[in-house]
Amino acid sequence: MKKVEFTAAPVSSSVMPIVFDSSLCVGCGRCASVCQVDILLPDAGKGNHPLVMYPGECYYCGSCVMACPVEGAIRLRHPLMNQTRFVEIEK
C-alpha cells in the first residue's frame, strides 16, 4: 500500500466542550488515552495539554475529567442550549 502523509487540523464546531487550564495541567495525557471518541490529540510539546482536535464529536461522558489527576485542569461543559434551568423553591 502506497503511503500518504497524515495531517490534521482542528475541525470547527460551534461548541467547545472541553477547556484546559494550562496552569494546572501536568500534561500526563490520561484524558486523551481514555477518550473513547478519540477527540483529543497529544501535543508534541512536553507538559502541554492535548489539543481538542474534534470538539463536535465529543459525547460528553466526562471520562476525561474523571481520569484527570489534577482537580480543575480540565473542564467539560454542555452547550448553552442544553443547560437545564432550575428555580428556587419558594418557602
Add this chain to the structure above:
Amino acid sequence: MEYVWPYANEMDREEQLFADVLVLGGGMAGCYAAIAAARRGKQVILVEKGATVRSGAAGSGFDHWESACTNPCSKVTAEEIANAYIHEQDGYSNGIAHYIECEEGWHRLKDMEAFGGKIRDTEGEFAGADFRDEKTGLLFAYDYENKFTIRVWGSTFKPALYKELQRQGVTVCDRTEATALLVKEEEGKKRGIGALGMDVHTGKFKIFTARTTVLAMSRPARVWLFDADQVGLCEFRPTQSIGSGHAMGYRAGMEFTMMEKSVQGEFSAAGRSFPPYSTGNNHNTWYAATMVDARGVEIPYVDRDGRELKTVRERYYPAKGQKFFLKGGVIDNPKYEYRGPETLAFDELMRRGYQLPFYADLSKMPEEERRVIWGMMVGEEGKTKIPVLQNLTRRGFDPVRHRLQSYGTGWQSAAFLPQERQLFGAPGGIFHDWNLETNIAGIYAAGDQLYASDCCGFAAATGYYAGRKAAASCGRYTLETPEREEILREKERLYAPLFVEEGMDWRELNKAIAKAMQNYCGGVKNDMLLRQGLELLDSYETDFVPRLACRNPHELMRTHEVLDILTVSRLILQACLLRKSSSAPLCFARSDYPETDPTKDDCFITIWQEAGEIRSRRVPKDYYGDVKSGYEAHNQDYREEAASYEKG
C-alpha cells in the same frame, strides 16, 4: 493551521494476529465475552475502536441493573420476568436473551464485585432506607417488594473489567476498528474464520484469524438523526457506536430480524432533547421523583387502577392484587398486568388545570430517596457524574432548595417529529439460536447486536454467555488462512478516501443519508417510497462514496462509519419492504398495507444477503420454545458454575 499527525504512519504495514476466540467490541458485552472465554483457557483477542477502560454505552457508568432475578432478595423467578417481557412486547421480544439476562444477570454482578466493581452499599450510606436490604447491603430500584432491579455504582465497572481482562491475559487491541468479517464456505455452509481491521491512530492494517468470533459492536445510530456540528450529541449511545457490527454482518450474509422496527426519536441532545437525565423527570434514573407544576402543586402518582397514591413510599410497590410491575429501559406504556405507579397522564393534568412547565422537586421526598436519585443514580448513570451532577452542582443547584425544570409534556423533555427516528426500545438485530450463534457457523452475537436488546444487564449476561459458547465450540474449528484477494479488496476499500483530493467530507454524506431516511423511511412508509429511498442510497454509493476524502486515520474511521451507516440504512429499507402490513408493536405504519398486525404476518420476518440477492424467511415468534426448559437443555455445562453464585 495544520498539525503534524502525532502517531506513527503505518498504513503500509500489516499485522496478523491469531486467537481461539476473537471478540469484536469492548463494551460491557465484549468484555464479559472475553472474560468467559479466557476463564475456559482460551487465547482471546478483544478488538475495540475506542479505549476499553471507558468505552461503550456503559463506559462512564450506569446506575441500575435490570432483571437480576436470581439475586438473594428477589421474590420473582427468571421465568416470570422473561415471560412478562415477551408478553409485554407482544412476542416481538428476544425470549432467549431475556431469559439469559434474568437467569445469569446476578452472576455477572457477583463477577463484577469480584473484579472490584461496587454493587452494594458497603459503607451503610443508605442504612435504614426502604430500598436497602440490610443483610446484603443491596439497593433496589422500582419495585421494592420484588427486588429484581439493583442500583449499582456503574462508574466503577469498566475500569474493573479492564483490569480483569489484563489479569486473564486477554490481548486487548484498543484504537482498532473492525471493518469486515472473514467468512469461508464449507460444504455449502458459511463459517466465520476471523476479521479485518485498522489501527485508527497509525493506519496499520490488521488481520485477525480465529476459531470462533463474538460480535458485540452495539447497534446502528445516526441513521435518521444527524447534526454535523454536534455529532457526539446526535444519539443516545457513544459517537462511534453506529452499527458497524451490523454492517459487517449484513455484508457477510448474516441473518437479521425486526430491522423494520424504529421508533419516533427519544433522545438527541444536538437538537430537540436535553442530555439524558439532565432535566427534571421521573423515569429510569429519576424514578419515582416528585414532580410539581409551574405553581409548585404536586402532580399525583396513580396506580394502574387510577387510585391516587398518598405517600412517596407507595410509588415503589405493586398495586393491590398485582404480583410485580415492570419499569425500565424498554418499558414505555406497559399493559395493565405489568403497569406500575405513574404520574397522571398529561391530558388529564391539563383537564385538571395543572400548568406548564413542570419540575422535579426532590425537596418533597424522604431524605434517602432524594439522596439516592441526586448523588447516586445521577452520578453513576453514564454521562451524569461530570456533565450533570458536577456541573449543575457548580452552577449552584441544590435539590433541597431548587426545582429542576422539565421541558414539554413528557419525561424525554422533547417532542420529535414522526420522521425523526431511532433504533431504540428493543430494536431489530442479529437473529440467533439458543447458543447465541448466528446463521454463520462459529460467529456468536451479544449485547446490542442481538435483536430486541435493552440494557446493561442484558449486555453483560449475553456477552458472557456468547463468550462461553464460543469457547466451547472452539475445538470444532481449525485456524484458516484468509484469501489474499479478499484482504487486498478490503484494503483498497478502507484506504481509498486518503487518496482523494478536494473530495467530500463524511459529514455531508451522513447528513444526506439521514435526510433520505427521514424522507423515504419516515413515520408512514410504502413500497414506492422505500424503493425510491433504496435507489437514492444506491446513487450515493456509486456516485458519492468514491468522492469521500480525508487526511488521517481518525477521519478515515469516521468515513468508514458512514459507509456502515449507508449499508445499515439499506438493510433497514429492505427489511421494511418485506413486511406487507402495519404493526403496532413494531412501530411500523404502511399507507399501502394499513392492516395492523394481521395473523398472516404475526411472525419474525428475517433478512440476509446471499449472492447479491435479498433472502428472507418467516419464523414463528415462539421459535425458541419454553424459555426455562430451552435454557436448561442448552446449559447443563453451566450448572456447577451457576451454583457458585447462588450465595449472598
